Amino acid sequence: MARADTAADVIVAGGGAAGLACALAAARAGAQVAVLEGDVACARKVLATGNGRCNLTNESLDPGRYRYPAFAAAVLGNAPEERIARFWEGVGLVTTSTGGWVYPRSKRAESVRDALMGACERAGVRLRCAHEVRGARRDAASRRWLVDAWAPERPVRRRAGETERRYRRRVEEARHARVGFSAAAVVAATGGGAGVWAAWTGLPLAPESPVLCPVACRCADGALDRLDGLRADAALTLRRAGEPVAREVGEVLFRRYGVSGICAFNLSRRCEPGDALEVDLLPELAGEDAARAMLARRAELLGEPRDARWFDGLLARPLGEAVWERAGAAGGDRELVGRLARTLTCFSFEVTGLAETASAQVTRGGLALEAFDPATLEARDLPGFFAVGEALDMDADCGGFNLAWAWLTGMRAGAAAAAAARNG
Numbered sequence: 001m002a003r004a005d006t007a008a009d010v011i012v013a014g015g016g017a018a019g020l021a022c023a024l025a026a027a028r029a030g031a032q033v034a035v036l037e038g039d040v041a042c043a044r045k046v047l048a049t050g051n052g053r054c055n056l057t058n059e060s061l062d063p064g065r066y067r068y069p070a071f072a073a074a075v076l077g078n079a080p081e082e083r084i085a086r087f088w089e090g091v092g093l094v095t096t097s098t099g100g101w102v103y104p105r106s107k108r109a110e111s112v113r114d115a116l117m118g119a120c121e122r123a124g125v126r127l128r129c130a131h132e133v134r135g136a137r138r139d140a141a142s143r144r145w146l147v148d149a150w151a152p153e154r155p156v157r158r159r160a161g162e163t164e165r166r167y168r169r170r171v172e173e174a175r176h177a178r179v180g181f182s183a184a185a186v187v188a189a190t191g192g193g194a195g196v197w198a199a200w201t202g203l204p205l206a207p208e209s210p211v212l213c214p215v216a217c218r219c220a221d222g223a224l225d226r227l228d229g230l231r232a233d234a235a236l237t238l239r240r241a242g243e244p245v246a247r248e249v250g251e252v253l254f255r256r257y258g259v260s261g262i263c264a265f266n267l268s269r270r271c272e273p274g275d276a277l278e279v280d281l282l283p284e285l286a287g288e289d290a291a292r293a294m295l296a297r298r299a300e301l302l303g304e305p306r307d308a309r310w311f312d313g314l315l316a317r318p319l320g321e322a323v324w325e326r327a328g329a330a331g332g333d334r335e336l337v338g339r340l341a342r343t344l345t346c347f348s349f350e351v352t353g354l355a356e357t358a359s360a361q362v363t364r365g366g367l368a369l370e371a372f373d374p375a376t377l378e379a380r381d382l383p384g385f386f387a388v389g390e391a392l393d394m395d396a397d398c399g400g401f402n403l404a405w406a407w408l409t410g411m412r413a414g415a416a417a418a419a420a421a422r423n424g
């Protein structure tokens with residue numbers, strides 16, 4: 001087993017969700033592990049997940065929720081939910097679930113990070129923050145991986161009470177130098193932006209782009225301007241050339257630029273410019289006929305609709321106005337109830353692309369899956385090279401599926417990397 005501070009059995013590049021899970025699994029399998037994290041602290045993204053509550057997995061990890069279900073199924077294996085539950089039990093994290101979405105019992109994302117980092121420290125993982133990996137290659141003679149990091153020449157300690165921002169600035173201002181590490185196995189766990197690994201290793205890369213973000217839309221009648229900031233329960237159907245492509249039900253947030261909310265995020269993984277996005281504003285009813293019957297009953301109770309205020313009590317006023325205008329409604333129209341029912345159940349926009357991509361939750365693309373063995377996450381033609389989490393070309397719906405991928409790929413690769421190091 002390796003001894004010097006810059007030598008290890010396994011080097012994990014990136015101390016995010018997948019990297020820490022991997023490091024822990026490798027250390028528990030007996031390897032000496034160093035994590036090289038470019039930022040001043042590990043797992044910072046975890047803190048932002050689930051609106052600060054961290055939806056860390058799902059009680060039903062259906063491979064169909066992943067972009068490549070067959071590869072996902074091979075990685076998930078049997079009862080992945082139980083393996084993840086055991087993993088978290090083993091680090092002392094108590095979880096709870098809401099509608100199958102699993103959270104830490106504390107409903108605080110830092111509980112997840114702290115439990116994981118505590119377990120890593122107890123297992124003897126060396127966490128090297130402010131160590132940005134800038135290169136990696138396999139030395140054919142020694143059959144070891146040589147990893148270059150860029151780090152402060154002298155360690156910069158965080159002062160008591162110092163903000164992370166101020167500390168980061170001091171680290172950035174410190175004199176940096178190249179530090180060379182070596183290991184029997186290296187794990188790419190740097191999240192999105194995996195193009196550097198493709199350049200360093202020659203492995204194929206699937207083009208990267210953001211997903212899980214709002215869907216940008218347009219409409220001719222200015223409805224989105226009117227609805228900006230409004231939330232409503234709705235069903236969203238995505239249509240391409242008239243055919244339904246995907247459907248999501250949940251809370252929708254209308255924005256000037258399009259549609260946001262978890263169901264829109266999920267559609268951002270499937271939509272293309274030119275698709276139609278149909279919003280059913282009465283998702284609790286079984287479609288247009290049921291909506292027409294409900295509106296006819298409402299007309300009996302309130303009188304025939306004469307203006308948008310007829311929707312008061314059913315829809316938020318701006319939504320009622322948008323529906324009224326879109327339906328081309330005018331008082332005394334005999335077909336009006338039917339047109340209103342159609343508009344309410346199929347309020348349509350044209351998809352123009354994605355919006356707010358800078359804060360997208362996940363990067364699509366990454367190191368191409370065909371180059372990796374799903375049983376170990378080791379590159380088939382590059383011994384000792386592993387990739388995990390978002391660095392791989394896999395993305396999934398909201399609901400804990402992406403973090404589940406991070407934990408499961410991390411656990412698999414960690415155990416396999418330790419075995420690879422053991423076997424020379």
Ligand SMILES: Cc1cc2nc3c(=O)[nH]c(=O)nc-3n(C[C@H](O)[C@H](O)[C@H](O)COP(=O)(O)OP(=O)(O)OC[C@H]3O[C@@H](n4cnc5c(N)ncnc54)[C@H](O)[C@@H]3O)c2cc1C
Nearest residue numbers: 014016017018038049050055133190191389390400402403
């Ligand atoms: C706002 C937001 C909310 C989300 N909410 C959820 C949720 O509730 N549930 C869910 O399942 N998923 C959620 N996700 C997605 C989830 O966070 C990711 O799928 C997951 O973090 C991916 O883990 P990772 O370890 O592969 O990558 P990351 O978490 O991105 O970790 C990569 C790490 O590598 C480091 N790094 C990068 N380059 C280098 C380098 N050259 N050298 C050294 N270190 C480097 C980074 O600093 C980072 O610490 C959310 C994402 C966002 C942005």
